[in-house]
Amino acid sequence: MKNLGEMLLRQDSFSEIVLGNTALARAMIESGTEVVTSYPGSPTPEIASALLSVPGEKRPFYFEFSTNEKVATEVACGASLNGHPSCVFFKSVGLNVAADSFVQLSLLELEGGLVAVLGDDPGANSSQNEQDNRHFARMAYIPVLEPSSPSEAYRYYLEAMALSRRKKMPVILRMTTHVCHGKEKVAFGAWKGGAVSTESRFDTSGGPMVPLTAAALEMKRRALARLSLAGCEMDSPAFCEVRKGTDSSRGVITAGLPFRSLLDVLEDSRRTPDILKLGVVYPLPEKAVEEFLRAHDQVKILEELDDVLEKDIKALAFDRGIRVTIVGKADDDDRIGEYTPDKVAEVLAKTWPDMVPLRGAKRQPSLAPRPPQMCPGCGHRSAFHAIRQALSKEDITVADIGCHVLGYLPPYEMGEVLLSMGHSTGTGAGLSLFNGARKVVSFIGDSTFFHAGLPGIVNAVFNNHNLTLIVMENGTTAMTGHQDHPGAGRNANGPSEAIPVRGVLEGLGVKSIREVDAYSQGKLIELVKEAMAEEGFSVVIARHPCMLKYTREQQRNPDYVRKSVEVNQETCDRLHVCVESFGCPSFQRDEDGGVNVSRELCIGDGSCVQTCPVKAIGLRKENRGGEKA
């Protein structure tokens, strides 16, 4: 097996097939990035897995998962102020959490440089929205580089860090989902090796560093001047590539993955436009854009999500009196969804149908979608199956971010509204006002509890809100790939003191706290009923380790015996509670109306056994004796 950690530390130049995210990890090492911070979130977690594949003692960098994106930004900022080249990375909506500190970064003298890698998610593949973080860049006066492939991600990171160090300013590298997860052979440069500098370079003489009163305006002036200088530097062929087409009267300005999709769509076209592919999307590379506009009669702006480039380019054309027809978004549809080749074909056909070759008729899918499910053995399933029985139909349930959000799907239908990380206690509190008849129950996972859940809980205690919070504690950040969190007893660098959820709740002044294993359904029903009957704020901790993580760890043991349950066909009354109400995906229907258990899926955890009214579910016979299945 090829060793990723060894590959990332190679000192010679080499080529390897890697993910965009892995290419970034190598770029961090090659560029001498010394401090890297993050909070896990798709599409970026593989950057961390790559970095962490380098054994601790060999890492030419410090890495941490911070408690949330704001703290991650602050740690990277502090390290940069002290002279360490730093990087913070997280997913699109993570920037909302980080924003309070993030918008200040450009006001500082970032001695060591700081690159923020943002994983935007057009198409909302694994996010609650598909926000376009280029808007934040404008607000924060930070330039944005946008790669369209893993090779470019590598090259642009090196450029971004060099620029950031030169100008002591933050630079954004905007990734999108399928650039993060794209795989191709990337040619990497050499790395001379080196240890992290221990010299402290924090120095306020390049200040001011405290943006109070008039200083804030002075700092803003410096930020704007730097942004404009950086913009001029990047207005160069290195970031503005022109490709000639066959129809020189028409041009397309595009960036990122939509550029690649466009090339694909035009592959079989006889008439093709000239293309200006921008690698820097903020500030607008005015020289390159002006030249391109002047050379064409019609220019189509092909950009994913919002009309950021379009607005800037139209303003530029107006200001400079350029006579060209600029075609931007045709309708709201053009602002929605990822610009895959199929989407780009649709968008382009609205403007220039002659350039998009016709494809065969659209095929209608005959199958219902297959949404993600909680895994076999998941403690959340057991908890939801029980909690549903403790609630009345009118009660209101509030979901938070994490695996437990999947409880909103049938058959559980638990968690009827969702905003953002940690919102559930606050939103639940609001729902409880002037609401005597309907009880409110909010859910939160343990990683989210530490990330952004605490202020809502403090508020519920402080303002004496009347709701029940159920903490679904599984000991890990499960949804993004099992990263450790403050309650786990480990961090990215080794063992750490586990911060107990219960202890935190007690410290915050929560008086009513109950705890139970999520597999003890009867007890959980009882405790939830008790908690909901109380006036004021109550918490129930429903705890069970993430069984996907647990089972994977067990499977590494050579003596592991895979267990499973079975349905006794003679006892079974075909009530279908297991398959329709408990809903573990291991239960599958037979054509004759019976139920069987898939041995490929079942892990033999037995959380289902208690759900069968006629006791037809039991551990498979051969498992009882412990013989190998």
Next chain:
Amino acid sequence: MKRFDIYMSGVGGQGIGLLSEAVIRAADHAGLSVCGVDTHGLAQRGGMVESFVRIGGEVTTPLVRKGSASLILALERTEALRAVEAYAASGGVLLYFDTLWQPLDVRLGKADAVSAEDVEEVCRRLNVRHMAEKRDLPDVRMQNVALLSRAAKEGLIPGVEMEHYRKALEDLLPERVLAENLEVLEG
């Protein structure tokens, strides 16, 4: 060579990541240009997962347009049907591992399970050659390698031979499971 587009799908947890990475690396060992992308937003099992691999030609985007994949590799029957309907090119090939992970609507009793005949029927209608793989394995987690084995033996990816798939697995699998996986690949 002309570009050869592959679309792969399955259910989260079936190991499509390894399958796709193995195909990419095998193509690279065969000296072909290649790129790909997985959709793997969420870590947990049970949802539909897909992967694209493009071999040969100038690399543009790793994403493949609907109705244009020359080869569909699916790890599960329902997803095989879904994949063919959306991505198969007329004249293409479907190879799938014939196991069934019933989707939610089937388990809730709201839809019928997909049968092997359903898959065949759709393939006939869309002019797609149809192959189902089913074999007993020492571990269900090897279904992806079993599918790769069949693809290798049938020569479904032009220019990529058994030795290339073997090298790919050697790149990807840890020592303790390599031998048994190679047995499934070549056996």
